């Protein structure tokens with residue numbers, strides 16, 4: 001595929017499939033640790049599975065330290081994985097460098113948070129884009145074709161007329177323009193997947209929407225699969241087709257973005273949505289956010305990832321925690337037949353029948369109403385078949 005708008009492959013086709021991705025970082029040992037048999041590790045990412053599809057945006061949402069950037073780097077193959085698999089068009093891939101890595105990054109490109117750091121200040125836009133086109137074999141033959149390819153890239157990211165930007169240095173551009181150049185550079189590879197790690201979080205609020213609209217346009221016109229990493233769950237609703245929520249290295253909820261953001265099931269997602277007020281959930285009586293937001297949604301800090309809590313990693317903060325949450329890792333439980341799921345024992349009727357939600361909460365308060373329990377268990381997820 002080239003930068004044409006044709007994109008012959010069917011929309012929704014799975015391009016990149018993460019299956020049980022796991023990343024543990026070794027921790028430097030202190031003297032006491034030298035005598036321990038098991039070396040300490042940071043459990044940055046554990047058993048993360050999802051698919052990126054053509055023409056769709058998948059948001060990965062979570063607070064700082066939840067493992068989002070590590071997932072992006074695992075998908076970009078910048079980190080070797082501890083366990084799990086990464087399938088590109090169904091074929092397992094593991095690249096370490098050299099030609100296989102170049103061939104992989106031609107198809108899977110990473111866009112970083114800080115466009116100023118990712119562009120070399122001593123080189124012009126022309127240099128950055130030419131280099132990308134050349135490395136990935138898209139520079140054409142001769143100066144004329146190169147000039148046309150450069151013009152096309154800048155037009156694609158709405159930096160027009162291209163002549164105005166080609167010979168500019170990064171410091172001569174605004175933050176939004178720099179991020180557009182970084183996106184154009186990624187497009188120089190003509191990728192099938194864009195991994196956008198907090199692409200707008202360092203930009204002024206006023207220009208964020210423009211960059212998100214640009215990514216949306218690329219998704220639609222070029223049929224690209226996009227992973228959108230953010231800590232802002234409200235933007236996931238606006239921008240992503242599907243939303244996955246991570247907490248302390250694990251996926252805790254997933255489904256279509258409208259459902260996950262408007263009817264969050266996992267207590268952690270509810271905490272996130274409540275801390276990101278959404279105008280549509282504000283009541284008309286002047287009382288502020290809706291009644292549910294008045295509930296106790298959880299307190300405290302994320303856990304240590306060197307010794308993460310047993311069972312559900314959110315249980316030390318969860319106002320609905322039950323005894324089982326403190327010992328058994330919850331599987332993905334289906335919330336509805338449209339693909340909404342949560343890894344939370346509240347959605348296992350047998351567990352709720354045997355215990356009282358909140359009985360093992362940090363400040364157990366039986367008056368706190370639990371989210372509606374229901375539903376059937378998604379055994380496909382437990383077997384590792386995530387879709």
Ligand SMILES: Nc1ncnc2c1ncn2[C@@H]1O[C@H](COP(=O)(O)OP(=O)(O)OP(=O)(O)O)[C@@H](O)[C@H]1O
Pocket residue numbers: 025026042043044062063064065066067068069070071231305
């Ligand atoms: N190279 C590394 N060595 C050791 N620990 C790491 C390394 N990279 C990340 N971590 C740890 O892994 C965990 C997940 O980090 P990660 O950067 O993926 O989270 P994040 O959700 O992207 O956070 P942020 O939004 O702040 O970037 C954190 O506890 C972090 O300290």
